[in-house]
Amino acid sequence: MAFKLPIRGEPSHTLTAQVAGHIKQHIATRQLAVGMRLPSIRGLAEAMAVSRSTVIEAYDRLAAEGLIRARQGSGFYVCPMPQPLSLADIGPRLDREVDPFWVAHQALAGGGGLLKPGCGWLPPEWLAQDSLRRALRSIARSDATELADYASPLGLGNLRQWIARRLADFSLEASPDQILLTDSGTQALDLVCRFLIEAGDTVLVDDPCYYNFHALLRAHRAKVVSVPYTPNGPDIASFERVLREHAPRLYLTNSVLHNPTGSSLAPAVAHQVLRLAEQHALTIVEDDVFADFERDHATRLAAFDGLKHVVHISSFSKMLSASVRCGYIAARPDWIAALSDLKIATTFGGSRMSALLVYRMLNDGSYRRHCETLRNRLARAMGPVAANLRRLGMKPWIMPRAGMFLWCELPRGMNATEIARAALARDIVLAPGNVFSMSGSAANFLRFNVAQSQDRRLYSVLADLLVKPGRRKTQQESMAE
Amino acid sequence: MAFKLPIRGEPSHTLTAQVAGHIKQHIATRQLAVGMRLPSIRGLAEAMAVSRSTVIEAYDRLAAEGLIRARQGSGFYVCPMPQPLSLADIGPRLDREVDPFWVAHQALAGGGGLLKPGCGWLPPEWLAQDSLRRALRSIARSDATELADYASPLGLGNLRQWIARRLADFSLEASPDQILLTDSGTQALDLVCRFLIEAGDTVLVDDPCYYNFHALLRAHRAKVVSVPYTPNGPDIASFERVLREHAPRLYLTNSVLHNPTGSSLAPAVAHQVLRLAEQHALTIVEDDVFADFERDHATRLAAFDGLKHVVHISSFSKMLSASVRCGYIAARPDWIAALSDLKIATTFGGSRMSALLVYRMLNDGSYRRHCETLRNRLARAMGPVAANLRRLGMKPWIMPRAGMFLWCELPRGMNATEIARAALARDIVLAPGNVFSMSGSAANFLRFNVAQSQDRRLYSVLADLLVKPGRRKTQQESMAE
Known part of the structure; x- marks a missing residue:
């Protein structure tokens, strides 16, 4: 391998990055293929006119990134590509049974782009x-x-x-x-x-x-x-x-x-x-x-x-x-x-x-004001969210005096579990009533988190889903139009 | 209350500290006694010629320290002294039964000054x-x-x-x-x-x-x-x-x-x-x-x-x-x-x-070398610790090829549980064999952690405790000398 000489006088972490960069390039272009042994530390240090410790640091950094691997007593080798993460842990699962784990799993697993009016915590940006x-x-x-x-x-x-x-x-x-x-x-x-x-x-x-x-x-x-x-x-x-x-x-x-x-x-x-x-x-x-x-x-x-x-x-x-x-x-x-x-x-x-x-x-002296800010922010959010939900025919069971939750009754004949499933298909995690109800008596309730119900898309999707079944067009009808 | 004026031009966190300091002094000298209301924020801000937000910050800091407490809508009051922590959680307990929890409790609860050759982890200074x-x-x-x-x-x-x-x-x-x-x-x-x-x-x-x-x-x-x-x-x-x-x-x-x-x-x-x-x-x-x-x-x-x-x-x-x-x-x-x-x-x-x-x-690229350093350090510690223990009549069951543990047999007739109790009274946590043995077959073993066995005091206490019971002087004899 031929290497460009580094510019003298640069701080050593830049030299390390240069050495690491060269090796990365050689891996990317397959000059160093999977399973091949990397140049010895001494050899590369001499070829690049850097210290051995710079090469060691660069190799350790690449090893930490998973590109190469040290083998006891025999140097460093190019690794296979890292194994990908499956979708199971990085996106909601539509096929999951709606059981007490449902909301937690969907809300915890959900990646970016997902709205989570059903989750039981504040958006990270609201926290300390x-x-x-x-x-x-x-x-x-x-x-x-x-x-x-x-x-x-x-x-x-x-x-x-x-x-x-x-x-x-x-x-x-x-x-x-x-x-x-x-x-x-x-x-x-x-x-x-x-x-x-x-x-x-x-x-x-x-x-x-x-x-x-x-x-x-x-x-x-x-x-x-x-x-x-x-x-x-x-x-x-x-x-x-x-x-x-x-x-x-x-x-x-x-x-x-x-x-x-x-x-x-x-x-x-x-x-x-x-x-x-x-x-x-x-x-x-x-x-x-x-x-x-x-x-x-x-x-x-x-x-x-x-x-x-x-x-x-x-x-x-x-x-x-x-x-x-x-x-x-x-x-x-x-x-x-x-x-x-x-x-x-x-x-x-x-x-x-x-x-x-x-x-x-x-x-650190900020906690009391942080709590005050959160309480005010939630109090300001509560009314408009309740109004939006009422406009869609949902009725808050009570207007809580604080906190983030609105427990809402759906229009007659609506099933919260079905609506939650349909919403998930549109990247919205809702919290259907019966995950909260031992007796199964809350089939027509949804729990809304007002801090997580600020996006207009929520209300337009809910409007779609809350059309009464009898009046909802079938897919065929919609496509026929 | 009379307050010194702060020096103008200082950064506001120093002003906050000054305001907090004045209040603390007034609490210490009982000019502000337990239960008394603190000056209003506006009043103190005027008296000290600082902004209200400086006073609020100072009060919040004192509240966080537990010296004062806010009451909804009625200002800040001086608190009773914080409740002390009992010794139960901050020192070893001599009266505890020697059960499977014994080593963990003594080693986790033990404060400064305690030697812990019986614990199963490295000294914090050795870690990353x-x-x-x-x-x-x-x-x-x-x-x-x-x-x-x-x-x-x-x-x-x-x-x-x-x-x-x-x-x-x-x-x-x-x-x-x-x-x-x-x-x-x-x-x-x-x-x-x-x-x-x-x-x-x-x-x-x-x-x-x-x-x-x-x-x-x-x-x-x-x-x-x-x-x-x-x-x-x-x-x-x-x-x-x-x-x-x-x-x-x-x-x-x-x-x-x-x-x-x-x-x-x-x-x-x-x-x-x-x-x-x-x-x-x-x-x-x-x-x-x-x-x-x-x-x-x-x-x-x-x-x-x-x-x-x-x-x-x-x-x-x-x-x-x-x-x-x-x-x-x-x-x-x-x-x-x-x-x-x-x-x-x-x-x-x-x-x-x-x-x-x-x-x-x-x-971050340092992990491989960190492990290497720890392994070398442990390998260097193992031999001398084993030699010290052998000198006292203890026999390592094997010489492990790595790690921190030496499992040592005591001289005949010695009971590890008794020795561990006696050592605890002298601020040393040992790990007596039978906490590791379901069958109770390790009454004459102690586990030593070589990284935690570097202090000479350990060996002088062990030398005292390992004197054969028949040959050990009673307290009366020692005092009579």
Whole structure:
């Protein structure tokens, strides 16, 4: 091979790039074909009049890119092309059964160009980008222990102190030692379920409730029963009957900005729920991931109960970043000890880096204003989205006082699952009601995320799909026109 | 309150710090006592001749530190002192039962000043600090989606392609779609167990084996059986007998640099293990977290078997950073699909940020040399540590060809659990043999991590503790001298 000599005096990283560039060119033109051995480090260094370390760096860079590969003691060789990624993980799947995993899979897998009014989180641009950039730069200056060591069993002490203060804001008294950090709100729920229930145990949920409760409980092989949810919380008569008839071990719920309805628990209902829980030895898991979307200090079961019958969980994914995963559990001290053992057994501890990043974001002085901005932005979005949906014949079940969700009833005769399938074919992920409903009673509901419902295309596709079946032209008719 | 005027012309973050500093001083001197309302934002801005936004920033910073708290619509108030962290999470616990959680808890909880020759990871200073700092700075420039959105169901495609190439290096052919990212090697194991076994199922492990296999299987309520481990792998006669008598569903093992012994599976034994697994419908989970400590391309069951009966798992915690958690599973495509559902149900997906950080570290051209450096450093540490231990009467079971572990037999009559307890009282975390042994057959073994056994204090404490009980002076005798 003949190589151009590099220009002297350039910084070495440019020389490295030049050496790497030459090799790439030779691979592209097949002068170096798959399986061929690259020039020796010494040989190439002499031929290009660069240092050996420059060649080593260039080869390592190409190896990291997967173009070449080192073989122990015998130099570097040209690799086969990297294997492509299949579409399974990088696009929605139209053929998937509409089960509790459906929305999560379609929304998580969906690539660019997909609208996601059905997903349960904010667009990344709304989240704490600048704060996270600052946190990353700041942690780049941390010491080796923070950068490379495991987390302590309960997780970052500073963050647990921050959480204890935050819980005190809504009258939930928990010491930092009653708080266990987890890698997400979902992992927090999962650990609590692993600790408190066995396969075959009965668990109570709201109807409707967050679809992933169904997925999680399926993973635990729990028997699931449900009670209708009203705009003030669970229907108390049904709640009492279910406790008497099915004696569930656990009740999973959102007290504040309930998913999918956006309603919040009224104090009187909370009191009844706790009274019945005490009578029936029911443990309540209160999932509070939407806490900071609420302007006022709403009713929390854990605050009323003092963590005796209630386990409180939350996370930072909805407010700060879903890329950095961090959640927590607040519970009785003896339960926290057992949950901490379980966390070590099943994950060997949480991500120290994620806890550090979250703590820096909470602690850089911008968090309160960030929350304020998000709340205002969501409040401004809620009305126009509701109006657009009403214009299409959809009716919000309630107008939530905060948060991102609108739980909407479709015009009579419409099936949300069919509409969600048809929308997916047009690159829109909707959240059909029955993924939230244990009893299958929400076939004519869709959950809309107002932050993800800003694109006009959504409404024109919905207008197409909501034409009453009788009046909808068949494909043949349309083509005949 | 009287305030000094700030010096004009200073950048605003200094003004913010000044305002915050003044308030802090007033809190420290009780001029602002717990529960008192802070000056209004407008009032303080005028008094200090700064802008209102400077005061807001200062108040937010103090609120983030937990010194003050905002009350909706009524200003800021001085908080009670933050609740202290208990020792439970920030120091070793002497009274803890020596069970499979013992080493993990003591080593994870232990603060500064603790020596950890019993822990299973490298000192943070040995890991990829500089590479991680570069990765953090580089990701601080990423787009909003990378910073704030959830990961895709299988996890970062680039990283899965990198892993597929790495597996191909040791002849394990897996496409990127057969690889599922997880938040740790332990989580990978846990997901596989959740998928493949139920409570009451029988699982086979090596005797000795990694202590957290016992903790994990206890969490799964599995019945555990074990086979003696030899320097070439499991004892095949026992292996066959256990399969016949107990019909285990699963076998968890390390093929390369087995934990705690440091030995590796011989090809002939691997062949027998696979033959028997096929005959008895046994699935093997191969935990390969020490892969890159190995110089040569050792025997992997997954490579022999082509992922038919074997699930291969690994992570980056041992080589790059344990603060950034990222592991993976390579398995049959249909199993990967089911495991991916299970991951979403139980964690709602992995940490995109961790995967990005790991990928940048693997991809910045320094990884091969980092591994080389670690291997050389460990190889240089192994001999002197073994010599020190031999001098104290301890005998390495084998001299491993790589890695960090020395599995050492104590002098006759010594009990490793007692020695580990006594060492903990002197701020040294040891790993007593029976936490690794299902059958309790390793009461006279300790596992040493050569990288964590560099401090002379270890050997002087061990010399004290290894004095034969008969010859050890009682405390009274020592004090009488």
